[in-house]
Amino acid sequence: MGKPTVHDIAKEAGVSLATVDRVLNARPGVRGKTVEKVQKAIGSLGYVRDISAANLARQRQYRFAFLLPEGQSQFLQEIRRAIAEAAVSNIADRSExxxxxxxxxxxxxxxxVQQEILEKNIDGVAIMANETPTVRDMIMRIKQAGRIVVTLVTDQPKSExxxxxxxxxxxxxRTAGVLMGRFLGQREGKIAVVVNSTNERDMAxxxxxxxAVIARDFPLLATLPSLEGRGEQDLPAEITRACLDRHPDVIGLYCAGAGLRSVTKVLEERSMAGRVTVVGHELTPLSREALQRGVVDVIITQNVGHLIRSAARVLRAKCDGVDIVESQEKIRIEIVIRENLI
Amino acid sequence: MGKPTVHDIAKEAGVSLATVDRVLNARPGVRGKTVEKVQKAIGSLGYVRDISAANLARQRQYRFAFLLPEGQSQFLQEIRRAIAEAAVSNIADRSExxxxxxxxxxxxxxxxVQQEILEKNIDGVAIMANETPTVRDMIMRIKQAGRIVVTLVTDQPKSExxxxxxxxxxxxxRTAGVLMGRFLGQREGKIAVVVNSTNERDMAxxxxxxxAVIARDFPLLATLPSLEGRGEQDLPAEITRACLDRHPDVIGLYCAGAGLRSVTKVLEERSMAGRVTVVGHELTPLSREALQRGVVDVIITQNVGHLIRSAARVLRAKCDGVDIVESQEKIRIEIVIRENLI
DNA sequence: TCATAAATGATGTGCGTACCTCAAATCAAG
DNA sequence: CTTGATTTGAGGTACGCACATCATTTATGA
Known part of the structure; x- marks a missing residue:
């Protein structure tokens, strides 16, 4: 016999299909005792509702939105691409x-945006944004309207x-730190750190x-104060140049945020590529190419496809009130060097 | 108007539902011109088949089997666990x-086993096995019976x-080599290599x-001949001891196959843990713990959950004759150190 | 005990698709 | 033009479930 259906429950519980339906969908007009009977039958038969059939009958359409910051960073472009890809794949079954x-x-x-979400009956939102009170408030209001909210890439831990x-x-x-330290071996020197902005949570x-890792495990290395690129065009390159001028003993460069392009450019124009160990974040066409050329040594990344598919699956599961497969939704910190480049 | 359905296509193409159905499911008995008409309608309306409705109607039950070698290695246990997990999750929707x-x-x-597969109407098999003529023959026969075959962990490139x-x-x-080399810095010395058996394809x-990497990039390092553990209990420890006795200048240990447990034991009994750089494969509870303790420096692994889910999805897709999402099914070579341990 | 309310049953329809049957139309070849 | 084969149409049933309606049974309280 195949999976038990509503009919099987009805038979097992000795009630009619209509009653089973009432219990399953929490409709009123059923005595407590009867509810119990049905639930016992559900338990003993191990019935699980066929969600796709249910959604088909219900004519359910899911509407999800990905809230992304404006901008054209390579990472964002990858995210957009992955969303487009997921939108047509079977993950997006019955969901837009x-x-x-x-x-x-x-x-x-x-x-x-908040208006749009509430008016257009969006069932769930994935939000990628810096942690600010404004964003937190928005999440709160969206939640109050009964929608699902997942945070993407950057968490908003104090929100709901x-x-x-x-x-x-x-x-x-930490991972970046260990690799930087170990790749530099026993050498002594300074490490320049480039970030987007020191008050972005991710960067911080x-x-x-x-x-922490450098301080604890690599006493011969010293990290310099953060160089802020502020998402601008030429600033990262300029400040990197200035920093290298001031500190000739820079042997490592940690690019915690965007700006990898400028940084590698500077290194190459000074023929320091390969002589300074560079660790960056996020695998993009650009960083991939830099890895391949040997200008960048390590990229710490998260799989963007996985990220988006996971967000979609979680949104769906939360809408359906279904458990998620924890292990599948755990995003891993990936280490990429030239040799394990996809 | 909602999403277009088969009815809409029929109307648009000026044919009957039955014909649309014949085209959609590639059934015979439709003139080329008619097929074109229908496909044009599909294109212009942007029709996409409702997979859940289709599966519901089809009442298709998939039967898949995972062929695993006997044995109780940690990696195998992880594989089994992942299969059990996938079997109950939604990936296994309508499939056993x-x-x-x-x-x-x-x-x-x-x-x-081959008999069982053919008799019990198994739709697809995922095979994890060393590459041998016997296995290749088996795959051939299973394929001839019209079943789907995917190879798992170890490929059988010459099979079909x-x-x-x-x-x-x-x-x-190569990834292991680079990490070994860079983690050892500018030091000079020997690297012991432990494998299961030199004639297993993976190991080789x-x-x-x-x-190749060590030879090319790290001239100060020399790799020793393979120590074969042969899947036995105490052999790996013994040969490792012997090797360390003979070569006091071993500064790195590459564990290409099983036997990590014995190897770390030997290092610890000689208080060499942490002083010899150890690179191993496959993340298991044991290797994870060794990473955490600092006895092992790097584990090169593949995500077992992903592996199994991917196999399940591919089997499904191949059975349905549907395209797979390449990027989702690409298994990555993961680098795990203590800091990015899940 | 009876009226009334509450609980339950019986039954039907529809979601979008697959698959089947049989009749009708169209086509190719003689 | 006839014959036989091929192509197309029309229609039904099923999948597992949601949702609706109305009849019937059972419990509740006066």
């Missing part, structure tokens, strides 16, 4: 996934998000983990 | 997954398997990649 870009600096933009899809950035920074956490 | 243990040395056992789920072991060995490939 749209991308909403939001300017995180602009409260008006945020309000508009249902789930976080991403990695532990402190551990990520990575830096924290990185510094 | 069983494990068949087979003694690869025993041709009779092989024959019996439909797909390989696993990593490139040469690249895996890993060793190949490892040696």
């Amino acid at each position: 996934m749209r991308v909403i870009n939001v300017s995180l600096q602009d409260p008006l933009s945020m309000m508009r 998000r249902d789930h976080f899809v991403g990695v532990d950035n402190v551990a990520s920074g 956490e990575r830096r924290l983990g990185f510094d | 997954m069983r494990v068949i243990n087979v003694s690869l040395q025993d041709p009779l056992s092989m024959m019996r 398997r439909d797909h390989f789920v696993g990593v490139d072991n040469v690249a895996s060995g 490939e890993r060793r190949l990649g490892f040696d």
Whole structure:
């Protein structure tokens, strides 16, 4: 015999199909004793509702939105690509996934987005944004409207998000630190650290983990104060040049955020490529190519495809009130060098 | 209007539902011109088949089997656990997954398994086995019976398997080599290599990649001939001891196959733990613990959960004649150190 | 005990697709 | 133009479930 169906439950519990249906869908008009009978039957038969059949009958359409910050960073582009890919694959079965870009600096933009989510009956949102009170408030209001919220890449731990899809950035920074330290061997020198902005949570956490490891395990190495690229075009390159001028004994470069392009450019223009150990984050076409050329030694990354698929699956599961497969949704901190490049 | 359905296509193409159905399911008896008409309608309406409805209607039950070698290695246990987990999760939706243990040395056992697969109407098999003519023959016969075959962990490139789920072991060995070399810094010395058996394809490939990198990039390091553990209890420890006695200048230990337990034991009994750089393969409870204790420096691994889920998805896709999402099924070579341990 | 309310049963329809049968239309070849 | 084969149409049933309606049974309280 195949899987038990509602008919089997009805037979087992000695009630009618209609009653089983009432119990399953928590409709009123059933005595407590009867509910128990049915639930016992469900338990003993090991019935599990066929969600796809249920959704088919229910005509359920899921509407999910990915809230992404505006910008054209390589990482963001990868994210967008992965979303587009997931949208057509079977993960998106019966669910529509749209991308909403939001300017995180602009409260008006945020309000508009929030409106859109509530008006357009979006069932769940995956939010990728820096941790700010504004974002936290938005999450709170979306949750109050009964929607599902998962945070993506950057967590908002103090918000009431249902789930976080991403990695532990402190551990990520620690990983970078260990690899930097060990790759540098017993050499003595300084490590320059480039971040986007010191008040972005990711950057701060990575830096924290990185510094802790270097301080603890590699006494011959010293990390310099953060160089802030602020997401601008030429700034990262300039400050990197300035830093290298000031500190000729820089033997390592940790690129905790964007700006890897500029940094590698500077190294190459000074023919220091390969002589300075470079550790960066996020695998993109650019960083991949830099790895291949040997300008960058290690990239710490998270699989973007996995990230998006996981977010989609979690949103679905939360909407259905179904358990998620923990191990499948755990995003790993990946270490990529030239040799294990996909 | 919602998503287009088969009815919409029929209307658009000016044909009947039955014809649309024939085209969609590639049934015979439709003129080429008609097929085109229908496909044009599908394209212009942007129709996508509702997979859950299709599966519901099809009432298709998939029967898959995982052929695993007998044995109780940690890696195998992890594989079994992952299969059990996948069997109950939604990946196994409408599909039943069983494990068949087979003694690869025993041709009779092989024959019996082959019989079982053919008789019990198994739709697809995932095979994990060393590359031998016997296995290749078995795959051929299973394929001839019209079943799907994917190879797992170890490929059988010369067979007619439909797909390989696993990593490139040469690249895996190269990765191990680079990490070994860089972790050892500028030191000079020897590297002992422990394998299960030199005529297992995986081992040979890993060793190949490892040696190539060491030879090319790390002239101060020399790799010793393989120590064969042969899957026995105490042998790996013994030969490791012997090797360390003979070569006091061993500064690195590459464990390409099983036997990590014995190897670490020997290092610890000689208080060499932490002083010899150890690189191993496959993350298991044991190797994880060794990483945490600092006895092992790096583990090169593949995510077992991903491996099994991927195999299940591929089997499904091949049975349905559906395309697979390449990027999702690509198994990555993962580098694990203490800091990025899940 | 009877009226009334509450609980339950019986039954039907529809979701989007697969698959089957049989009749009708169309086609190719003689 | 006829014959036989091929192609197409029409329609039904099923999958597992949700949801609705109405009839019937059972419990509750006066």
